Amino acid sequence: MARLYLFAEGQTEQTFADTLIKPQLAQYEVFMHNPILTAHAKKKGKVHRGGGRNYVQMKNDITRFLKQEKAPDVFFTTMIDLYAIHPDFPGLPESESMRQDPLQRVEFLEQRFAEDIGDDRFIPYIQLHEYEAYLFSAPKCFKYLDAGRTKEIEALQAIASQYQTPELINDGPQTAPSKRIIAHFPDYGKAKSIYGPLLAEQIGLQVIRSKCYHFNKWLSRLESLNGEGISS
Numbered sequence: 434m435a436r437l438y439l440f441a442e443g444q445t446e447q448t449f450a451d452t453l454i455k456p457q458l459a460q461y462e463v464f465m466h467n468p469i470l471t472a473h474a475k476k477k478g479k480v481h482r483g484g485g486r487n488y489v490q491m492k493n494d495i496t497r498f499l500k501q502e503k504a505p506d507v508f509f510t511t512m513i514d515l516y517a518i519h520p521d522f523p524g525l526p527e528s529e530s531m532r533q534d535p536l537q538r539v540e541f542l543e544q545r546f547a548e549d550i551g552d553d554r555f556i557p558y559i560q561l562h563e564y565e566a567y568l569f570s571a572p573k574c575f576k577y578l579d580a581g582r583t584k585e586i587e588a589l590q591a592i593a594s595q596y597q598t599p600e601l602i603n604d605g606p607q608t609a610p611s612k613r614i615i616a617h618f619p620d621y622g623k624a625k626s627i628y629g630p631l632l633a634e635q636i637g638l639q640v641i642r643s644k645c646y647h648f649n650k651w652l653s654r655l656e657s658l659n660g661e662g663i664s665s
Contacts, residue, residue, distance in 0.1 A: 435658040436507045437465040438498055440491070444470070444626035445564050446512040452630055453638050454652065462659040471513065486519040492549065499552050508658050509555045510651075511546075515539050516562040516609050523549040535561055535601060536647060558651040562603035565610035565625075567633055569599035570644035574635040578618055578628065585617035600645050 437458065441447040450468040458465050470482035472494035495509060515535070518525065524545030531538035539559050546557040560566070568574060572589035575582070592613055596602055603609045615622040621629075633641065642649040 434462045434464055434506075435661070436502075436504075437463055437655065437658060438502070438507070438509045439465055439468045440471045440495060440509070440511045440513075441468045442471055442486075442511075442513040443564075445629040446560075448626060448630040449564070449567075449633055450512060453633060454655075457638055457652070458655055458658075461656040463655060468512075471511070486517070488519040488521040488523075495550060495555065499550070499555065505554070506659075507554060508655075508661075509552075510655065511557050511559070512564075513559055514563040515542070515559050516603055518542075518559070522546070535603070539647065556651070556654060561600035561645075561647050563610055564629060565614055566599040566602055567641045567645055567648065568614065568629070568636070569593040569596075569602055569610060570641045571636045574632045575614075575618060577632060577635050578620060582618070588617055589614065598644060598646055600647050 439450050439454070441450055447468040447470055450465070455465045455468075472482055472490040473487045491513075495511075499509060515538075522542065522545075524542050528538045528541050531541060539561050543557045543559055546559070547555055550557070569589065569592065572586055572593055575586050575589060579585075592602065593599055599610070602613070606612070611622075611625070642652060
């Protein structure tokens with residue numbers, strides 16, 4: 434059995450990974466430890482987690498875990514957003530020329546991230562463009578919040594229909610997936626870390642995978658880790 438450490442940007446991703454990804458990977462004999470919030474500061478020797486986007490602290494944290502866990506069947510990954518990514522992220526200036534092709538851009542940044550960490554067991558994943566894109570895989574899930582708001586749900590469905598994949602929904606600070614959702618369902622913004630994973634459960638992991646190609650590619654790689662660990 435392979436083991437996996439996942440570093441999550443926020444509590445929404447942390448809960449999503451624990452409730453949906455962890456049991457999925459267990460079917461492939463990949464044991465995922467409890468998801469870890471990314472570090473954003475270190476004061477008086479104590480690491481502070483969640484709510485921050487400090488690349489240096491996140492890198493140092495991941496590197497520390499890599500040094501502690503040296504077995505070839507232990508792997509490491511991330512769930513962080515491309516949207517509002519930290520200015521110090523490796524390769525970010527060069528990636529600006531790829532904005533017209535978000536998939537190429539995110540894969541380039543993941544490659545630079547992997548090179549910066551420098552360990553083959555590290556599998557970086559950057560969300561296109563943020564977690565809430567997954568919820569556009571089936572906007573009817575918002576009936577869970579308020580079944581009577583059919584017009585708002587139809588508005589979200591109309592947005593989703595404009596894109597080949599929900600992962601391409603991101604036009605700016607006011608039109609990123611989470612901003613679009615909050616515009617129609619303000620309550621979501623008040624409790625994202627609770628509603629986000631619950632709505633994803635309503636959709637189901639397989640539907641999200643069928644709509645979100647970059648996410649599916651990453652999850653498929655994680656499902657194969659037990660074989661990679663054995664071959665190592």
